[in-house]
Amino acid sequence: EVQLVQSGPEVKKPGQSLNISCKGSGYGFSNYWIGWVRQMPGRGLEWVGIIYPGDSDTRYSPSFQGQVTISTDRSISTAYLQLSSLKASDTAIYYCARRISGYFPFDFWGQGTLVTVSS
Amino acid sequence: DIQMTQSPSTLSASVGDRVTITCRASQSISNLLAWYQQKPGKAPKVLIYQASTLEGGVPSRFSGSGSGTEFTLTISSLQPDDFATYYCQQYDGFSGLTFGGGTKVEIK
Numbered sequence: 001e002v003q004l005v006q007s008g009p010e011v012k013k014p015g016q017s018l019n020i021s022c023k024g025s026g027y028g029f030s031n032y033w034i035g036w037v038r039q040m041p042g043r044g045l046e047w048v049g050i051i052y053p054g055d056s057d058t059r060y061s062p063s064f065q066g067q068v069t070i071s072t073d074r075s076i077s078t079a080y081l082q083l084s085s086l087k088a089s090d091t092a093i094y095y096c097a098r099r100i101s102g103y104f105p106f107d108f109w110g111q112g113t114l115v116t117v118s119s
Numbered sequence: 120d121i122q123m124t125q126s127p128s129t130l131s132a133s134v135g136d137r138v139t140i141t142c143r144a145s146q147s148i149s150n151l152l153a154w155y156q157q158k159p160g161k162a163p164k165v166l167i168y169q170a171s172t173l174e175g176g177v178p179s180r181f182s183g184s185g186s187g188t189e190f191t192l193t194i195s196s197l198q199p200d201d202f203a204t205y206y207c208q209q210y211d212g213f214s215g216l217t218f219g220g221g222t223k224v225e226i227k
Contacts, residue, residue, distance in 0.1 A: 035216065037163075037218075044206065044218060044219075044220050044221040045155075045157075045163065045206055045208075045218040045221070046218065047208075047215065047216040047217060047218065050216070061215060061216075062120060062215075095162055095163075097162075097163075099210075102210065103151065103169070104168060104169075104210075105153035105155075105165055105168045105208060105210050105216075106153075106163075106165065106208075107165055107168075107174070109162035109163060109164070110162065111162060112162055
């Protein structure tokens with residue numbers, strides 16, 4: 001059974017950093033891109049970036065370039081989204097999702113991680 | 120960046136209605152367009168990809184059409200389980216996997 005299991009909810013103060021993890025199982029982790037998507041409260045979906053665990057090829061949305069870092073540890077089938085210098089506006093649910101190639105969309109999603117940034 | 124414009128943003132409909140949602144791309148994306156359904160508190164679920172291919176397990180009342188810059192999602196007969204928010208997404212290249220703004224389908 002394919003699973004993408006994300007780390008639990010986080011509460012952080014402005015200026016802090018955090019790492020969200022996404023562990024894949026039930027499929028060849030290195031063979032699928034893992035993307036990250038943000039959903040601010042009551043808002044739509046925004047693509048953050050994407051990484052290919054096979055070779056760590058990483059792409060970022062221009063809106064998030066420089067604001068986040070995406071990485072992966074193939075040995076434990078886990079991808080990470082690092083958010084630094086957190087602001088209240090980073091409060092959102094962050095989803096990870098996989099895709100096999102550029103000709104296909106995200107076909108399986110993690111359960112989402114709620115990040116709350118508040119002083 | 121390719122921009123995706125989805126309309127309407129909200130749609131009120133009754134069970135049994137035929138519902139159509141439109142998505143326009145700011146430039147041609149061939150057929151690299153997906154539709155997702157999202158229910159409150161849940162992750163999105165892909166319904167259709169490559170503009171018109173139904174994902175496995177998705178009811179046949181859902182259909183997609185279009186190519187280039189204009190696309191539609193149609194629900195032929197709205198069911199109670201279909202009240203949700205729908206998003207289109209272009210995936211023509213990795214420079215941007217842009218989502219539309221979403222369409223909330225509400226009970227009339």
